[in-house]
Amino acid sequence: MPKVVDPEERRREVAEAVFRVARREGLEQASLRNVAAEAGLAIGSVRHYFDGQADIMIFAMRYFAQRAGERLKARAQRLKTPDPDAPPAEHVAALEALFAEVLPLDGERREEAEVWLTFVTSARTHPGLEPYATQMHENLRGLIVRLLQAADGLGLLRAGLDIEAEADRVHVLLDGLTMHAVLRPAALGPEELSAVLHRHVTEITDPAARR
Amino acid sequence: MPKVVDPEERRREVAEAVFRVARREGLEQASLRNVAAEAGLAIGSVRHYFDGQADIMIFAMRYFAQRAGERLKARAQRLKTPDPDAPPAEHVAALEALFAEVLPLDGERREEAEVWLTFVTSARTHPGLEPYATQMHENLRGLIVRLLQAADGLGLLRAGLDIEAEADRVHVLLDGLTMHAVLRPAALGPEELSAVLHRHVTEITDPAARR
DNA sequence: TCCTTTATAGCACGGTCATGCTACGTTGAT
DNA sequence: ATCAACGTAGCATGACCGTGCTATAAAGGA
Structure with a gap:
């Protein structure tokens, strides 16, 4: 050979x-x-x-989805603060930092986000790609739900929030931010992304937990 | 002839x-x-x-952007309640209804949203389409800012909100909702869209204005 | 040494594409 | 009745596409 x-x-x-x-x-x-x-x-x-062109597309998207999933898991693991004695404000900051991990705040993640948006939108009319779009979507949504549940367990969230509904809102907000960052980088740079996220996290967390 | x-x-x-x-x-x-x-x-x-294929694309997107802009303006006009003596709760409801107008809550707007997402994402790699993507983006963003300013003038919003930053958040939320509705209709139907929007409007408005 | 296996390379075919150009009706004014 | 203008239709060309198939080179076991 x-x-x-x-x-x-x-x-x-x-x-x-x-x-x-x-x-x-x-x-x-x-x-x-x-x-x-x-x-x-x-x-x-x-x-x-x-095997052919379609095979390349499918492999590429599967590879992308798998890699993105692993990075997501690794980042979540790395930032997970298992210290229950830390002050609540630190937990809130950690929650925000975890959400920020999926935003395209630097060049590398920006490039990743461009590929992500291309793939997930193309998947709508390329049935072979759809499973991986679904997988990425559910990966992120699952992470968000778990984070919000954990935060709620620590008493960080405002009272009376519907976790599932709030997860939808955070999910939509993060994907919307990513989309805008990719399509309109001049209008929504890293600072604006962070500012919007911070504002949102501030609003869903208990004021008492932030001091 | x-x-x-x-x-x-x-x-x-x-x-x-x-x-x-x-x-x-x-x-x-x-x-x-x-x-x-x-x-x-x-x-x-x-x-x-x-003149050719490129010409068709450009005309189609310009036509789409123009039509979408006109519909947006018409809907805003129709729903604008110029009655300053109405109770605040009605004004808040009107604000939410206006935001809801851009969401794909029925079949027609769902189809429009599919075309919108296709065009704005394609515009990233089709320079000839970019101006119209920008135009649509700024149309919506401008409307949101004007609505929030009007609401703030009526004392509907929470105290101390940064209008520009909140406009970013609403904008990102609406586009994120639309994207999810197009790409994952099974996960985010009209009820969920409305629920997320309602939750958001509730949170940025003054509790006193909602009674 | 030889020969099987595997990587690399590319030709040839049929299909779709955009486009320049020509041809043919149809229509309405003269 | 004639004819210029305009809508409609389609052919020919050259580019790019995916893919079936063949050919060459390299490597390691026999």
């Missing part, structure tokens, strides 16, 4: 090329030819690792 | 065909051929009214 290559690694490299093309020119330009050129591979080589 | 036809009307019919194709199969399928077939016209006929 030739160079001894990890096939899965190659597929991931191709997927990264898909991401770059999709960010730069849109997913509809992620043709076999364009992707191969972007990856620096011959068209025949790419086809050695995929 | 043959049938005596209003050219502008013809262009609008073609644009409607673009909307239908974009909703059903995505904007990337809105080729000259597909659009002509959808409009029930010969490909040569369509080309008689447009």
Whole structure:
């Protein structure tokens, strides 16, 4: 055999090329030819690792969803403060920081958000991609619910809040912020994103817990 | 001449065909051929009214943005209660109803929202469409600011709110709701949309104004 | 050394695309 | 009745697309 290559690694490299093309020119330009050129591979080589163009798309989105899910979990783990004796204000700050993790506040996450928006909107008319859009959606929504439940358990939230309804509101707010950051970066920069999130977290938490 | 036809009307019919194709199969399928077939016209006929495919796209989005802007204005006009003696609770309800006007709560607005999302996301990688995406964005944002200022003038809002920041939050919330309604209709139906909006309006308005 | 396996490369085909150009009716004014 | 203007239709071209298929090169076990 030739160079001894990890096939899965190659597929991931191709997927990264898909991401770059999709960010730069849109997913509809992620043709076999364009992707191969972007990856620096011959068209025949790419086809050695995929059944066809549809296969590339599906792999790329599955890979993206899986990676995004793992990062989400890792960040949640890292920021989870298991210290029940910390002052409530710290818990509130930790909650806000966790929500902020999914916002495109730096270049890397901004790029990730561009790919995310491209994929989830394209999934509406590409049935093969839909399962992964659903998976990402439910991953985030599940995390939000768990965080709000934990916060409520610590008495951080305003009294009488409907957790499920508030989760909807936070979810919609975070995705709306991400969408605006991607589509209108001049109008909604990192500071504005953080400001809106801060305002929202402040409003759903108990004033007594913030002191 | 043959049938005596209003050219502008013809262009609008073609644009409607673009909307239908974009909703059903995505904007990337809105080729000259597909659009002509959808409009029930010969490909040569369509080309008689447009310079080319790019011209069709730009006209379609401009037409969409213009129509959406007019509907927005008309709805705002219709619902604007110029009666300063009405009880505050009615004013709050009117504010919420106005925000609800932009949400895809029925089939027609749902279809409109699908086209909207397709266009604004596509505009990111189609420079010719960007001006109209900006226009729609600023139309909505401007309306929200004016409504919040009017509400604040009537003393409906909580004390100490930053109108501009709150406008960002409402804007992001409305667009996030619309996006979720389009992409995940099963998870976020009309009732959930209304519930989230109601919760939000309740939270930014003065409790005293709601009685 | 040879030969099987695997990576890489690319040709050829049929299809769709946008578009330049030509041709054909149809219509209404002269 | 004639003809210029305009709507309609479609052919020809060249580009890009996905994909079936074949060919070459490299590597490691026999």
